[in-house]
Amino acid sequence: MSTLPERIGPYRILEELGRGAMGVVYRAEDEAIGREIAVKVVRLDQFSSAEEKAQLRVRLMREARAAGILNHPGIVTVYQLGDHEDIVYVAMEFVDGRSLERLMSDGVDLGRPRIFSVLRQIAAALDYAHAAGIVHRDIKPANILVRRDGSAKVSDFGIAKIASQKFTQTGMVLGTPAYMSPEQILAAQVDGRADQFSLAVMAFQMLSGRQPFQAESSAGLLIEIVQNEPPPLHVLDGRFPPAASAVLGRALSKKPEQRFPSCRGFVDALAEACVQTAQAAPVEQQPPGPAKAAPAPPVKAGGANADRTWLAVAAGTAILVLVLVVGLKWGLSLLEALKGGVKPAVTGQTAAIQTAAPVPVPAPAEVQPEPRQSEHPPAVRVNPADGLEYVLIPAGTFQMGCEGGGAPCKADAKPVRDVTISRAFHISRTEVTQEAYGKVLGTGQKGRKPVSRVNWREANRYCQLAGGRLPTEAEWEYAARAGEAGPRMGALDAVAWYAANSGGAESEVGLRRKNAFGLHDMLGNVWEWVNDIYGASYYRNGPLTDPPGPENGSQRVVRGGSYSTPPEYVNVASRFAFPPLTRDASIGFRCVLNQ
Secondary structure, rough: OOOOOOOOOOOOEEEEEEEOOOOEEEEEEEEOOEEEEEEEEEOOOOOOOOHHHHHHHHHHHHHHHHHHOOOOEEEEEEEOOOOOOOOEEEEEOOOOOHHHHHHHHHHOOOHHHHHHHHHHHHHHHHHHHHOOOOOOOOHHHHHHEEEEOEEEEOOOOOOOHHHHHEEEOOOOOOOOOOHHHHHHHOOOOOHHHHHHHHHHHHHHHHHHHHOOOOOHHHHHHHHHHHOOOOHHHHHOOOOOHHHHHHHHHHHHHOOOOHHOOHHHHHHOOOOHHHHHHHHHHHHHHOOOOOOOOOOOOOOOOHHOOOOEEEEHHHHHHHHHHHHHOOOHHHHHHHHHHHHHOOOOOOOOOOOOOOOOOOOOOOOOOOOOOOOOOOOOOOOOOEEEOOOEEEEEOEEEEEEEEEEOOOOOOOOOOOOOEEEEEEEOEEEEEEOOOOOHHHHHHHOOOOOOOOOOOOHHHHHHHHHHHEEOOOOOHHHHHHHHHOOOOOOOOOHHHHOOOOOOOOOOOOOOOOOOOOOOOOOOOOOOOOEEEEEEEHHHHHOOOOEEEOOOOOOOOOOOEEEOOOOOOOOOHOOOOOEEEOOOOOOOOEEEEEEEOOO
16 A cells, blocks of 8 residues: 655645546645645656656646636636656645546446436536637546536546647557547547547446447457447437437547537437437337327427326327317327326336426427427416416426626526426416405405515415415526526517616516416516525535525525616526515516425
């Protein structure tokens, strides 16, 4: 067992975290500021000549400087590169978690939703680095660190770029052959598409349990990668469709120009393909009958179809009859409602993954809907307590928040993390109106304008009396995005009342265009109270499942903007916070029904 060094450079060494082909990683303390860090030491003793050692030092310094400019939540931050005796070391962010390699070797069942959450985080980090002109070149499970909360970070940026290069030492190729792209093996020009190839190898392994290229020796493995095609995923595992195999085949193409334009594009395409096949699988399991009804029009896969079970199959068969007898449009609407509301009979037995955002169902050929909107109305419940319509929002995974975490988030900010809504919920189609408020609380108020000047406690009490609660921030933003990655659905004037078009006052609800979930006024008109405090739950890194409601704190969050809000702040990620007893003419709310 090797002796633990007391110090490396200015850092006090606490313990050894792991060893690799080129070096050792230690947990250390930066005593000057009391920060725990990781120190990676690159060993030079495996290089025989002084020239090779000097070349490695120069390359490490150049690449570590490049890594130091990257500032992304999915990338391990590099703090310093230095020399200590006959070693080169890099001080970097300490990630409290395990490598993806360790998780897989320990037999941890990640499940498809978590697999795609990790893949999306890696893809986002890689696309960010590629946009900055930096290629990782050693993407593999050992270089992916996963925190306890599920957030993933890519490590060894800059240093790993050296690991795929050929050095002058005869016969020596540094790196991990199983994940290397053909162009790396052939020492050809390398760009971000090499990282996409490696990511596709990882995705194949995470989904199938084996690597796509296998051989008895390292030399044979390199030949396999350069010359041969991987086995189709759907042949190895019948739970996947040919479409998933086609997506992986494209990302694993020998020619970089045939791969996807971005890593995120590859992961999104793979997720959609896997959802499509899960929908088709239960139908294939049904025994053939003497006669079959005409099939309903195809339904595009999306987050709303996640976690379907045998019950959904039985319901779908019945709805095919309803489609023929009662009418196409009504039958499809009911089918969509059942798919969104069915829960799995046995935990963990899912037929589909949860995708980044639900995709609207395409309309029949004779209907001409507005772009990106569902043709048929979502499942609706009229709440007898307040008389409002409540729309069923299916379970799913989406990207939430905005870059920088500012308050409010500006309209051009991009979402930053995956959040899973694991249960479908009903949310009011509009903001709570004056008439609905008067009906529940007996105040005698009338009118179709949103009720305002209601503080957080009063809004919460109303929702409870109406049989529900205030939505969480995640539920609110998921409903507001309605499958869109952008800040709003369509032109702002078409969907929202805000400072430039409101005339300085709120308007009746439901006058602006609804989103793809069938909800009105998610943006503008009045701010809407939600159930969360202003703080940790929104900005926490990594994916969340069933985000919590209020925690200890004095500020409550409002979302969506109002009639007095400037246009740049009227978007799905914009948020402010006020004390819970605040009453303001620009603040209202909507409710979620208890299931």
